[in-house]
Amino acid sequence: MNSVALPSCSHLPVASGIGLRAAHHERVATERPGIAWLEVHTENFLGGGATPALLESLRGEYAISLHGVGLSLGSAEGLDQDHLSRIAALVRRVEPAAVSDHLSWSVTGGVYFNDLLPVPYDEEALAAIARNVMRFQEAIGREVMVENPSTYLRHAQSDRAEPQFLAELCQRSGCGLLLDVNNVFVSAENHGDDARAYLAAIAPLPIGEIHLSGHHLRQIGNRSIRIDDHGSPVSDQVWALYEQALALIGPRPTLVEWDSALPPLETLLAEADKAQTRLDHAMRSTA
Amino acid sequence: MDLSRIEHTFQDGLLGRSQDILRQLRGNARESAETMFAVYRNAYWSRLAEALGNDFPALKALMGDQAFDRMARAYIARHPSQHPSIRWAGRNLPAFLAAEAPYRDEPWFTDMARFDWGLAFAFDAAAAPAAGLANLAGVPPEFWGSIRLRFHPTLDAFPVSTPVDEARPRLLENAAIALDRQARCARAIMVWRVEHDVRFRAIDPLEHAALEAMQAGATFGAMCELVARQAGLDAAPARAAQILQGWLEWGAVAIVEHDELGSAA
Known part of the structure; x- marks a missing residue:
């Protein structure tokens, strides 16, 4: 039972969880590792096949979070109704503890980029995204969380900072926020911003979940750019920022994501243990 | 520029059709918008090529990594993904290989x-x-x-x-x-x-x-x-x-x- 009150967008346990990926399906299904919750990419479970059945079999033991990467909440042309209907059917079937997607767009004119592309932070985009989020929430009958993206550039016509944009989005649509601490760090480093100031600005929002993951440095010309690839352990700087986030926001369900160069399940669980240690400390501090 | 136009222009940039999007973007104090936009453009091609490699593991083994990557990029240029899930990006690949030289041989x-x-x-x-x-x-x-x-x-x-x-x-x-x-x-x-x-x-x-x-x-x-x-x-x-x-x-x-x-x- 959570002793920490979460915003109504999240029913996850205030504990660490792991992202469940295909290479670990069999081991998690048979060995049932000791972890409080699992998050999956929604789009990988929309077929009628073996994967949704796996999720159903796990949901009695683990809280499940459905994390979308393909709804394209930032699309000017609105949401794909077929895709939305498939997600709604999965939500009915799995009854997840949380549902989320990203502050980004990925499709236009029927071409899907299967990426999380940046939106301008201005009034027109805010109105469009709030509309899309509300439609998403109506379709599944519950509040969702929207995740802050990693960005590598900004639109010239943006007239407000990302935390302000997210605050207005939460206020207009009634959604919550999924705070990805690695994304905060990657974006801040790439743009030359202050990650701690970002956290302070975003702390009052209804944050129902935190993400942690790894990134890598890519050399371009004579400087390094941080690329968010979920392919390595959480960096020391991101752990430090996570501790700062917990101090500002309070304990929150925390996911360790790993997508590329997926390590053995034990490595992933060990990363989740590190998050749990910090969560336990934050719980004691708030008790 | 309205949101719809921005997204279409961004798309043109990703697909290499035009560079107009660069006028709508800001880099940062150290890097130009062009350099940072390349991060997205490279990610687009490499992500789809990687997904195809996962879905066609035996074809990749048969062709070899470099030849598969060249083929995958030619395929993506001809058949951009049309589904929210990257899982379906390869559904036209068998037909593409059957129709296109040199693969059809x-x-x-x-x-x-x-x-x-x-x-x-x-x-x-x-x-x-x-x-x-x-x-x-x-x-x-x-x-x-x-x-x-x-x-x-x-x-x-x-x-x-x-x-x-x-x-x-x-x-x-x-x-x-x-x-x-x-x-x-x-x-x-x-x-x-x-x-x-x-x-x-x-x-x-x-x-x-x-x-x-x-x-x-x-x-x-x-x-x-x-x-x-x-x-x-x-x-x-x-x-x-x-x-x-x-x-x-x-x-x-x-x-x-x-x-x-x-x-x-």
Whole structure:
């Protein structure tokens, strides 16, 4: 039972969880590792096949979070109704503890980029995204969380900072926020911003979940750019920022994501243990 | 610029059609918008190429990493992803390989792509219970000719002209094995799923023709006539019964239907 009150967008346990990926399906299904919750990419479970059945079999033991990467909440042309209907059917079937997607767009004119592309932070985009989020929430009958993206550039016509944009989005649509601490760090480093100031600005929002993951440095010309690839352990700087986030926001369900160069399940669980240690400390501090 | 225009212009930049988007973007104090936009453009191509590699592992092993990557980029340029899930990005790849030079000149590529895709499709397709031989036991002999089958929804069957069914497991174990690339055969491959277990089986052209006929709604009686035309009247009854029995034993059939007493005119 959570002793920490979460915003109504999240029913996850205030504990660490792991992202469940295909290479670990069999081991998690048979060995049932000791972890409080699992998050999956929604789009990988929309077929009628073996994967949704796996999720159903796990949901009695683990809280499940459905994390979308393909709804394209930032699309000017609105949401794909077929895709939305498939997600709604999965939500009915799995009854997840949380549902989320990203502050980004990925499709236009029927071409899907299967990426999380940046939106301008201005009034027109805010109105469009709030509309899309509300439609998403109506379709599944519950509040969702929207995740802050990693960005590598900004639109010239943006007239407000990302935390302000997210605050207005939460206020207009009634959604919550999924705070990805690695994304905060990657974006801040790439743009030359202050990650701690970002956290302070975003702390009052209804944050129902935190993400942690790894990134890598890519050399371009004579400087390094941080690329968010979920392919390595959480960096020391991101752990430090996570501790700062917990101090500002309070304990929150925390996911360790790993997508590329997926390590053995034990490595992933060990990363989740590190998050749990910090969560336990934050719980004691708030008790 | 309105949001819709921005997204279309961004798309043109990702696909290399124009650089107009750069005027709408800001880099940062250290890097130009052009440099940072390249992060997105490179990620677009490499992410899709990587996804195709995951969905077509045996084709990738067959072609080699570099040749596969070149092919994947040519395919993506011709067939951009049209589905919210990257999982479906490769659905046109077998047809692309069959139609495009130089790939169309190597039947192994099309056949292996079709096989990889068939296995992936069977994994994702909707589940359904399978019928078994017991479902035949209750059919009165006089109604056998009226038997119709509804096949398992995961079933896929396709003809190949190369022995990819034999080569695939060996290639996945060791991409460097020497294959006889001149080897040719006439067969089809059936792929389906039982519970969580994806299965496949090579069948001869006669059985494939029988399967296609019954998938299209032909009765067992009509299938027997088809078999008789190709295998001869004497061999047909045993061969047709053997084919039917195989499908049921393997779990490739979902429902066995037949006329009931009094149902026929």
